[in-house]
Amino acid sequence: MTVRIRKYSWQLAPGHIRDIRQKVFVEEQKVPPELEWDDTDEIADHFLAVLPDNTPVGVARLFSTMDETGHIGRMAILPAFRGQGIGEALLRHLIAESAGQYQELKLSAQQHAIAFYERAGFHVCSEPYDDAGIPHLDMRCLAPTLLAAQAGSGRLTPLQLGKDPQSWLFESESGLLELMDSVVGQTSQRLWLYDRILDHELYDRGRFRELVSDLARRHRLSEIRLLIHDDQPLIKRRHQLVELMRRLPSRIDLRLINSDYPYEDQPFLLADREGVVYRHDFIRPSGFASFADSGRVRLLSENFQRMWNAGRSSLELRELPI
Template sequence: MTVRIRKYSWQLAPRHIRNIRQKVFVEEQKVPPELEWDDTDEIADHFLAVLPDNTPAGVARLFSTLGETAHIGRMAILPQFRGQGIGETLLRHLISESAGQYQELKLSAQQHAIAFYQRAGFHVCSEPYDDAGIPHLDMRCLGPGLLNPQESARRPYPLILGADTQSWLFDNERSMLDLMDSMVGQAGKRLWLYDRILDHDLYDRHRFRELVSGLARRHRLSEIRLLIHDDQPLVKRRHQLVELMRRLPSRIELRLVNNDYPCEDQPFMLADQEGVVFRHDFDRASGFAAFTDSGRARLLAESYQRMWDAGRRSLELRELPL
């Protein structure tokens, strides 16, 4: 079905937007009116999905309070139009609208709709919680700029660890960072990283540090390994991962490659048992990411383990003050 999406400010929004939310959330789902109508409406962009004959079918809103992060909310399709792909069209429009502006999208999903949002590239990032008497989970997409319509159309679960079965090729730093962050954000226990140095542009970023910190605290058996050739850049300049490692020494460990033993000449990152981000060389943002490739992940893990066992600890980092 052909659907058109129209964008409005709250001040100029047609009554259809309020009517659809009233019918779906307040009347159908029994959300208290004082929770449905809030001040966020004033700062949000509002989207209305209409059919070819201009019949209103669905709504959503998009707003940002943190600069790089945007929030999708109040997404609703009228009962008689559900199951026809209108919600998917509306969501993909919101992703496209955000791609050039925001590095991250967040939303609060009703539990029954988790798979719907996963098919659009969102992954779960919280435990279940109650909102207006309805079970919800927080979800996010860490690479909206990657999800162009062509990519989304051929991937049933884009960017989802353990479900996206097709590799992503990248040849620029922005795409590589989005793929790295998407991988780390979904890792449950294991993150193994191998590189020449912990380059500040790649790894000394606030978002990356927060994702690694979340993984380190998520599970008591979390294992984060950083294997590098040279620690001197870390000694000369403070690094967020090093500070995090020294605060969580039982979860995060760094070793230096022993050059007397064979070592890989291409950097890579492994997430859990199946996620891989592989670069063709140390100096270029060129390579591929695979969210479901247990065979390649196993082979690289075996090589990593050999390098790790032969590696040594950094004495200079240990002596640095916090």
């Protein structure tokens, strides 16, 4: 169904926005009014979906926080218009609105709607919790710009680890970072990283550290291996991953390549048994990411294990003060 999306501030928003939220959340879902109407409305952008004849059918809001994160909320479609693609169109519009503006999108999804948001490129990042008597889970999208560029490509489960069968190509650092974060953010246990150095632009970032830290602390059997050629840049300048490794030595380990043995000429990152981010060389941000490629991951894992077994620990990093 064709819809148009209109954007308003709360001060100039038409009454239709409040009416739809009142009908869906307060009357249908029994959300207490004091929880539905909050101060966030004043700082958010509000979106109204209307049919070609101007019939209002759905709403959503979008606001930002200080960490370059956009938050989507209060998405609602009137009962008579559900199942017609209006929610998908509204969500695609919000993602397009966020492209180039936010590095990350977050939302709180009702449990029954998880698959809907997964089809749009969001993944679960919390345990279930209760909100206004309704089971919810937090979800995030770490590649809104890539998703917006891929709109209409026909991907059924974009960016979903273990579910998205199509590879994603990248030719820029921004594309590499979005794909790398999306893969790492869904890793449940094993993360293996091979590169020439732990480049500060790629790996010494607050969001990447957060994702690796979450993985290291989430699972008692988590295994994070960092395999590099040169540790001197890490010794000369503090690095967030090195500091994290020294605080969690049983979960994160780093080794140096033994150049007397064969080694790979292309860097890569492996996530669990199916995710891979592969670069064509150590210099350029060019390559591909796959979220469901167990065959390639198996082959690269064997190569990684061979290099890891021949590698050595960094004595200088071990002696650095925390």
